[in-house]
Structure formats: C-alpha cells, structure tokens
Amino acid sequence: MGETEGESYLLSDVKDAEPVGSPRVSSGDVRSNRPMVHFDKVQKSYDGETLVVKNFNLEIRKGEFLTMLGPSGSGKTTCLMMVAGFEPATHGEIYLDGQPINSVPPHKRGIGMVFQNYALFPHMTIAENLAFPLDVRGIGKAEAEKKVQRALDMVQMGDGSFHGRRPAQLSGGQQQRVALARALVFEPKLVLMDEPLGALDKQLREHMQLEIKHIHESLGVTVIYVTHDQGEALTMSDRIAVFNDGVVQQLAAPEVLYEKPENSFVAQFIGENNTLVGKVKAINEGIARVELTDGEIVEALAVNAGPGERTQLSIRPERVEIDPDESVSDHTVTARVEEVIYLGDHIRTRMTVAGNSDFVVKTRNRLGARRLDPGASVRVGWATEDCRALDHE
C-alpha cells in the first residue's frame, strides 16, 4: 500500500511543494515509464446480453489527471468502479502500477476515492472520518493526528473549528472538501473521483475545479476523474477520454479535443458546434470538396469521411466570420439572420446556412461591432482548416 513507500507527500509542506505547472511526472521515479493504470482489452456486461464497456484500452501515466467524459450510461463510471474494485471486469485485465488487480479486493488496492454523494460517515466527526483510513492501517494516534491536520490544511479547513463537527453540520462545499481530504489523507498514489462536484452550485463548482487542479499539481498524485460536464473536463484535465456507448471516442488533451475532434460525436459533445450536412465529392491532399444540401460547394479538412460518403462538417461558432475579407476565409456562403442574442461579452447570431437554421456565429462585443437585424442576408466564411469533414452519424 501507498504509505509504506516512504514518500509521504502530506508530511512535506504542501505550500512548498512543486510550483504550479511544473512537470507532473517526477523524473527521479525509475518506474515512471510504467503506466499507473492500464486497461487491457477490458469488457464489462451486467446482463450477459449487452456490453456496457466494449474493448477498453487505456494507459494512464503516473501523475496524470485523466478525465473520463461522457453522457450518462456511456460506461465511464463503470470503468472507474472497475479500477476501484467494486465491479469486476467481465473480460480483460486492469493493471495498477504494473500489477494485475482483477483479483485484489477493493480494500487492498490502496486507491483513494471521492464519491458523488461524498459518502462521509454521518456518525463520525470530521476528524474521525479523516482518521478512519489511518486507523485501519494501524497508524499511531499522534502521527494520524498530524496527517489529519495536514490534509485539512490542504483543503483550507484546518483552522480547528471543523474537527469535532459532524458531516451534516457542514455545507455541501465543505463536505466536498472533507471527502477530498479523506481520499488523500492516507497518501494513495491514485485517486478516483466520481462526479465529485455534481451536487454543488455553479460558482462553487468552478472554484473547486481550480482547487482540485492545484492540489493535484502540488501533490503529483494520479487522478482519474469522471464527469459529464465538458467544461469541467476541459478546465482540469491533462487528457480526456470521451466515452460514448461503451467506447472511447477520442483520447486527447483538452485543446486537441476541442480544436481537432475526430468524429462528430466528440465535435458535438465538446463545446458548441455548427453542423452542416453534405456529401464528399472528392478528396485532394487532405482537403475534401463537399457539396452541401443546398448545392453549394465548400472545402473542408478530410478527417473522417471518404469520397462519395455523406459527411457532417464541424465548424466552431467563434471561427466563423461575418462578411469576411478574402485574407481571413477561403470561402463564403450565404446566410440569413434569424435571431440576435446579446450576451454582454459576446453576441450570438443564429442563422440559416445551407438549410441548417441552428447555425450560430459568436462575435466578440468589441467597439463598433456590427449588429445585424433578423431577416438580413449576409455572407459568412471560415478558414478551410477550421472546417472538419467528419462521419455522418
């Protein structure tokens, strides 16, 4: 188990730990090439008829913050539960730091876990909750107290007023912090988080996202984080695995995922996305000529569509220009303005482009920004590399 390794990260002062943004994989670790978690052809079925997780392969590096993102029922939580040991894999093997763990019971895995409902023990005080994992490991009282204090300090609840309280006497955000501290207090190498911020309001959630990110950075633990909130995933992660229908659609860093989606599910799921449907006429040096439903021809990066196939073009709303000059966009199409929504920092204009009436253009609300009137007819354009020809769902 983790604490026997002598790398007591909670007993070094957290404030003096590695600065934010430093390399997360410590170079001195001789085993750093070995992945922390390795899913090897993992399959999972609950009923013997359908697969919830289909042939899942993933390597998670030491010190990495990996997010499993997907709609509910996509298999992401099941994968997390398989790592924790609460669900057995139907097929395949999971390796933890090189060791197969399929037959290791949950309590011997030494993995910290933060649950969706926090799962703080209601009959114990905050200090008792935090001391629980230390107590079951037979750690002496004095040392345990020190570690509990460190862990509470880390989540900014160490001022002593919380130790004796019961979980029910804390706010949601405070309970969340305690749950985080409890999952970290026994210094696991790997921490799993199952939608830990789901019950918090938006403002607190955004605050906690950064706080968790900073704790991760200063401790260097490996984190597997499950969420269905794409904004949360983009904010916090080193890499994101986008799940749908039991399959990882794309595994990439946040910026790659957003800017270079590989299929239309990812393009739709991450961020806002405009879709134009058409047919690939020809592909030339990676550029596809696509005939839209209204007969207009546009060019796009051929990512996931072959000649003659139907395709969905994906264009991010902020990459579309209204009345562009030739230097910015390779190509323009006609659009009719349907609705203008004023949002303060930016303006959203909903248009009909090539039969799609949900085509949204985001423009910064800068000085002299042009306001269009509904019903007006304009030209819109974009750079070819911002328009990706993806599979047709």
Added chain:
Amino acid sequence: MASTDGAIKEPILAADGTPLKQALRRSQARERRAAFLLVAPLLLFILIVFAVPIASMIWRSVYNPEVRNFLPQTAAALQEWDGEDVPPEPVFQAMAADMIVGVEKRTIGRAAARINREIPGARSRMMRTAREVDEWSAPYREKFLEADERWSDLDFWRLLKRETRLVTPAYYLLALDYEYTADGEIRPRPEVYRIYKALFWRTAWMSMLITGICILLAYPISYLMATQPARVANLLLILVLLPFWTSLLVRTSAWIVLLQQQGVINELLVALDIIDSRGRLRMIYNRTGTIIAMTHILLPFMVLPLYSVMKTIPPSYLRAAKSLGAHPFRAWWRVYFPLTIPGLAAGCILVFILAIGYYITPALVGGDSGIFISNLIAQNMQGSSAQLKLAAALATILLVAVLVVYWVFNKLVGVDKLKFG
C-alpha cells in the same frame, strides 16, 4: 438567537404595538385549537378504554375494603388493642354490632370470606356466631368465647387489625412469592407455592432469547432486502409479513403438524436415520415450541424497522470504507452497523415488549414449561375476587417491568433516535 450587538433589550413589537411573541401566539392559536380538535376523539377513546382501565387495575391490586367497610366498628375498636392478649369487651361489642348490621345487609359473608382466605375455618365460625348474635346481650366477650373457644385465637384478631387498612401490599407480596404472617411480618412463601417469581424470570429470559434470535434472523434478511431491487425486496417483504396474514389457528396447527413427535420434522429425521424412533425430539408443548412459534410471529417487528433504516444507508458508505482500506468486516462493523442501531434498537424494544406480555402462543404451544407470566395472569383473572386482585398485581408488575425496559432503552439509545418504520 441572541441579538448580535446586545443593544436590543426591548421586545420586538408587531405593527399594532403588541409584542411580537404575543401576536405570534395569537395567530397560531387557531391552528392549535384545530389540531387539538382533530385528535380529541382519539384522545377520549384512549382515555376511556385504555387509561381508565389501567388505573382501575392498579387500584384494584391494592384495594382491600372488606374489613374496613363491612366490620367498621370492630376495625375502629381494634385500633386501641395492643395485640398481646384476647381483646377487651369493647371489641367484642363492636363485633356483635357489625355482625347484626352485616347479616341485615348480607355483607358479613364477604368479610368472613376475606378472613377465611388466611385462616381456614374462620368463615363458618363467623357465620354461625353472626346468626346467633342478635339474641345475645352484653357482656359479649363471654358469649363469644362460650359459643366458640376459637374466638380467643390471637392470630384471628391480629389479622383483623392488620386488614383494617384500605390499601394493602398483600397481593404484590403474593405475586413475588412472599406472604404476610398474621402479625404483619413478611416472609417467603413455602417452596411449593413459589411460582410467580420463577415465571417472571422465565418470561424475561425467554423474551430476551426470542429477541436475540429475531436479531440473528432479521439482520441478514433486512440487509438483503435493502440491497436488492424493489421487485425482489417486495417479494421478500411479503414472505416476512406472511405470519400477519395467516390466522393464528392456521399458523398454530401448521406448527403442530411440523413439530409434534409424529410430525414432519421428526419423521424426516427418523427417515434420514439422524435420530431413532424412540429418541424423537419434543419441539412443541414446551419451551422450544414457544420460542420457535413466537420468533416466527415477532420476526416482522424486527425486520421492518431494520429494513427501513438500512434502506436509507447509501451503498457508497460501505464502498467508501473499503476504498479507504477497511476489511469488509471492519467496514461493516465501523460504518454500517452503527448506522443501523436506531432500527435495531427499535426492533429490540418492539419484540421484547411484545414478547414479555405475549399470551396466546405460549398458551397454545407452550405446554407447562413454555408458559409465560401472562398465562398465569389470565388464569387468575377467571378466578375469585382475590385471584382477580392477584392478577391485577401481576399485571401491574409486568407493566412496571415494561416501563423500566423502556426507560433503560431511552438511557442507552435515546427513544427520539429510534426508527420504527
């Protein structure tokens, strides 16, 4: 909450100048009245059919009117007597006067019966003297002693003096296997008569045993129900509640069919050669029968509170404990079990209190060794007025025992924390 600055000392006023608290009280009075009217019928019902009978039972268990009411002059005259010698003339004179009134009002027989209970033969002597006394004249003392020399028996007069009190602990002493001697001393009854104390203890330990077995049986099934999907849980719940849905007699005959010496279980054991035919087990009409049948009947009272508490414990608690490194048993003991205590305690108190006063099942399948104190209470209730009072005393002791159990539970767990369902 206290005011933050401490400056506000005057009461806060409502808009019309009355203190806010008073205005609030007035505005809520209507609701309070309505609430009271809603429960009033039930309150009245409980008062008439529950509170009053219990109070009357408790009163009856100590009420001792015979000597005082039916021999009033004698009772008064005896107060002067020191109990050392045959009473003086005034006592006999008073007795004669009481007897004349008593014969007229036909109450003398009841007083005589009361004395006869402790001094056998006293009744016939009193009745005979009472028939003759109206022809006598003073001095009565000689006449009494002439008619029957047993009138000089000091025990008789001491008993009479003792029984002039309107309230007596005699029935409670009897219920705890003690008795009064004629001169008012308390001593244990002869060994052959001592049955009640042993029966109280038996009732208590068998109820505890039944409660314990119920815990052992109910805890796993409740856990299973709480963790299964609703469909399975409902089916299990129906199975658990089955004893409630079958008639008592059907249930009892089922137990007889199963447990008797020629019954299903014994035949099976014999057929399997586990026991030989002469060694058939006695499992009914004794303690075993009472324990088996009562456990079956009382099990739902343990399962329901446990189930309702367990259903509210999210499975993530156990998972969290395990993920923090606790062995499954330790996780259960440190995290799950403490959270089930409110249900467990509620189940225990329900089962134990129901068991301690159970009547019908021990009567049907208990035989001699499996009966409870309630069975003796019932038996005494069908007897004479004295037995009725003994029954009242026994029942009051049982009631007090239940209250004590409740009080202890309240101290240990806190009744406000219990969850009955």
